[in-house]
Amino acid sequence: METGHEIREAIARRDRSAEEVTRAALDAIGRVEPSLRAYITLLPERALAKAREVDAKIAKGEPVGKLAGVPTAVKDLFCLKDALTTCGSKILANFKPPFSSTVVERLDSADAVIVGKTNMDEFAMGSSCENSAFFPTRNPYDLEGVPGGSSGGSASTVGARSVPLAVGTDTGGSIREPASFCNIVGVKPTYGRVSRYGMIAFASSLDQAGPMTADVRDAADLLGAIAGFDPMDSTSVDVPVPDYGVGLRDDLKGVRIGIVRDFEDSIAVDPKMAKLYKDAYEDLRKLGATFVDVTLPHAKYGLATYYLIAPAECSSNLARYDGTRYGVRVDGDADVYAMFDKTRTAGFGDEVKRRIVLGTYALCSGYYDAYYVRAQKVRTLMKHDFDTAFAACDVIACPAVSCPPFELGAKSDPVAMYLMDYFTIPMSLAGIPAMSVPGGFVDGLPVGLQICAPAFEEARMLAVAHAYEQATRHAAKLQPVVS
Amino acid sequence: MADVPIDIAYISRLARISLTGEESSRFSAQFARLFDFIRELQALDVSGVHATAQVIPLSNVMREDELKPCLTQDEALANAPAREGPFFKAPRILE
C-alpha cells in the first residue's frame, strides 16, 4: 500500500474511492493478520461506513477532512464509543466505553478511516508487545522477532504496509522503539501537544499519543490532525498547531545538530550499531548540517528516575480496576475487598503487577521523599540538561535503540527489557518531542535514528527527519516478509 | 535481595493484589536488580533542586461551572459486572 498522502490525493482526484481503498486495506490486513496478529479488534463495518461517508461528501463536492479516506489503526487504549477497548488487558477484556477519546474524535473529524484497534503490551507496559494479555504480535520483517512495544500492533501493521497510518502512545519509548523495529516513522510529540482524554492512562505525567506512519509527511499530516488544545485535558497546552507538512525540507543547510557524547559512549559497545549511527550522522552532514557535541549528564539516571515515577503514577491510575463499575470481575466469596483482590490478581499480568507493587512502594509514607520526590528532582535536572544542550543546537540526533528487533522470548528478565528504553526515556522525562525515522539495517533488520527537538518544536524535528528520509530512503530498501 | 527494603506482603495488600510465594520472591529478586540503578539516584546531590511534578508548567487551568449531558442510567450501568435495579452491585463491606 502507498503512503497516506498518496492515497488521500488519489481519492481527492477521484482516481479511487475511499471505499476501494478501505477494502484494499482490510484485505491486506486479512492476508497478514494470521502471521502478525497486529489487531485486537478489527472494525470493518465502521471503516466501510466511514469510507462511504467520505465518498458521498466527495461526490457532492463537499469539503473533506485532511485525512479523508486514509486507513488508520489506533492502539487499543484509545476509547472508542461502543467498541471493545481492552488496553491489552484481561481486566478490560469486555469493556466498551460509552464515549470516544479526543484522538478518535479528531481522526473522525479529519475523515480518517479507522480500521481497527491494535495489540499492545498490557496497559502500555513493555517493549516487545509480548505483555499483551491476549497474544504477542510479530515483526513483519522477522516473524520470529518482536515488533517492539508497547505500541507493537500499530508498528507491525504499518511496517507490513497494511495501513499507512496508526496512532500509538509513548511513555518511555513505546512509539519510538517499535517504530525503529518495524522500519517506520514514529513520533512522540511534546507532552501536552496531543490530548490524553480517553487515552487509558499508564503514567499520566509521561503518556503522550503520536503518529506511527509510513513516512515523515504522513507523520506530519497525522500529527496536525490529532494535535491541539483540548478543554477535556487540563495538561494539554493551548499553543497554535502549525501546518507541519508545509515546513518539511529536503536539505539541512544551517541546521546545527547536537550529538550526545554520553550516548555515543554507550552505543560503542556494539560496533555494528555504532557504525549504523555513524553512517546516519554522516548522511546528515552531507545534507548540510553542522555538528555540535552536547552532553546529557543526567541521562544515565533516566532508567532509575523513570522506574520510580512511572510505576508510582500507574499504581494510582490502575487502582480503579476493581471489578465494580466495568471490566471483568472475579467474585470473592467473603466481601468486597476479597472481590477487589481476586479481580485484580486474576485480571492483571505479571509486568503490570510488578509495576503496581513497585509504584505503591515508591509512594508509601517514609519512602515517598527518598524515591518519588527525589526522582522528580532528577527530572528537573534532566530537563535542564536538554535546555543547555538546545542552547547550542537546533535538534539532537542520537540512537533510538541499542539493538535491532530481538526474538520473542529473548528478554525474559524485566530489567533487561527496561534497558531497551535507555535512549528514549530521557526525552520522555523532559517532555520534549522525539521521533524515530528509519536509519538503516543491522543484521538485515531495521534500526531507527532518533531526532529530538525543544518543546513544541515538532516542525523543526520533522523537517530534519524529512530531509534525512528523502536522502536515504531506508524504509524502501527492505520489504516485509509478509504482504 | 536483603538490601531491598520492600515489605512485599504489606505493599501488595495496599495495592489489593495477592501475590503467590513464588511471585513475591521473583519480584523481590527483580527489584533488587532495579535498585542497583535506583541506588545511584540516591547518591546524586539534589539539594536545592525543585521537584518537577509536571514537565510542561501550566497553572490555573479551570472550566466554567457549566452543565454537560450525563449518561443515561443504562449507559452508566452498561459495563457493570453486576447491577441491581438502578445501582452498581458489589459484595458486602466487612469494614
Added chain:
Amino acid sequence: MSAALETVIGLEVHVELSTKSKMFCGCLNEFGADPNTHVCPVCLGMPGTLPVINKRAVEFLCKAGFALECTVAPFSKFDRKNYFYPDMPKNYQISQYDMPLTTGGRVVLPSGKAIRLNRIHLEEDTGKNVHAGGHMTTSEATLIDYNRAGVPLMEIVSEPEIGSPDEAEQYLMVLRDVMLYIGVSDVKMHEGSLRCDANVSIRPLGTKELGTKTEIKNMNSFKSVVAALEHEISRQHACVASGERIVQETRGWDEVRGLTYSMRSKEQAHDYRYFPDPDLPPLSLDEATLASWRSELPELPAQRRERFITQYGIPQYDANVLTQSRFDADYFEAVASASGDPKQASNWLMGDVRKSLEAHGLTLSTSKMTPAALGELISMVKGGAITGRAAKEVCDVLVAAGGDPKAIVEQRGLAQVSDESAIVAIVDKVIAAQAESVAAYKGGKAKALDFIVGQVMRESRGRANVDVVKRLLMERLG
C-alpha cells in the same frame, strides 16, 4: 487521678458546595435524583477520563475563606489520596494535602471566643453505598449510587481549640450561618451537605500537651454531634478514672444506642500515599481575581448583627434571631424600610408574625406575606386606621394567604371606629350587662375598669378606638 480534666475538640467539617456542576466534570450537582443518573465517564472514573477544575468551586472556597478570615495560598495544588473503597470510582480521591487553597482563619463564637482554623481545602465527594437489607456488615450486598461522586466538597479543619460539646455546636451553627449568607452551600445536614468528624481528647487542666485523641465519625445532625461528643468525653473520663489507656482510634457514632464504638475491628492498612495529581496543573490565583471575588461577598452575619443593634436600636436577642438566616434578615430590613419603624418591624417579626408562622407551619420564606404588606400593616396601626388587636387578625390572614392589608381590613370590617355616637351604644350596653364589675369598680377596685374596657373592645370586635372607650366609661362611671 483526681486532677481536673479539660476537653480538647478539633472538628473537620465537610461542606458540599452548591455549584451547578460537579467538581471535575459537567454533571449536574443535585441531591435526590434517581440513582446513577447524574454521572458521566469522568465521575464514574472510566479509563482514560481526566478531571478539569470547576472554577466556581474554587471561587466558593475562596469566598468562604475570606468570610472566615483565612489566607488564600499564593500557590496550591491537588493531590491524590489513595485508598480502596467501593463508593470511590477511581479508588483515589482528588484532594489537597500539603498545599491547601487557604490557611489560617477563625470562627468567632457568639460568646466572643475565636476558634482558629488550620486550613480549608477543596476535594471531591464520594458516591453513596446503600446496604441492601440494613447495616453494611450484615447486608448481602453493597449497592452503589455514584450521583454524589465528584460533588465539590470543602473541608474546614479547625485547630483543637473547642472546649466542649456546646462550643462544638455553636461552632457548627456559626459555620452554617456563614455558608448560607455567602451562598456557597445549602448546608443541609440531613441531606449530607454538611458532615462532621471530630478529634477528641482530654488532658489535665492547665497542661499544654494534647492527650491521646480518638476520631469520631458518622455524626449527621447538630444534635448527634453534641450527643456523640458528650458520650465520648465521659467514656474517656471513665477510662482515665479506671486507669485504662485511651487508644488512638477511629470510633463510629451509633445514633440509636447513643454511644461511640471502635471501628478498628478489621482495620485496613491506611497509608494514603498522597502525591500531586499529574492530571491537574497547580493553582496560583492572581490578586485581581481574588479582589473581585472578595468584593462580591455580602455582609456577614456577625457584622449584620452589630449593624442591626446600632442602626435600628433593636435588642441583641432580636438581632441574633433576625440575622440567623440571610432571608429573614433581608425580610426584616425590607419591613423596617416599608413601615419606617424598625423597632415595630422587629416586634412584629419576633412576636405575632412568628406565632402565626408557627401556627400555620410556615416560615418567612414559605409564607405568602410580603415585607411590603407587613410594613403597611404596621403603618396602619401607627396611623390609627386599625387597632393593634385587629391588626393581629389581619397579620394572621396575611401569613396564611397573603394579600393586601387594606383590602383585608375593608373586607372584614376591621377599620378602627372613633366616632363617639357608634361607641356610646356599646359602652352603655356593656355597663348594663356587667353590673357586678361596675359595682366593684365603684367600690374602689380600679382593676375592674380594665375588664370593662376589654368587654367593650370585644363587643366592637376590636375596632373601637380604645382612648375614646376609656373616656366615655370614665364620664359614665365617674
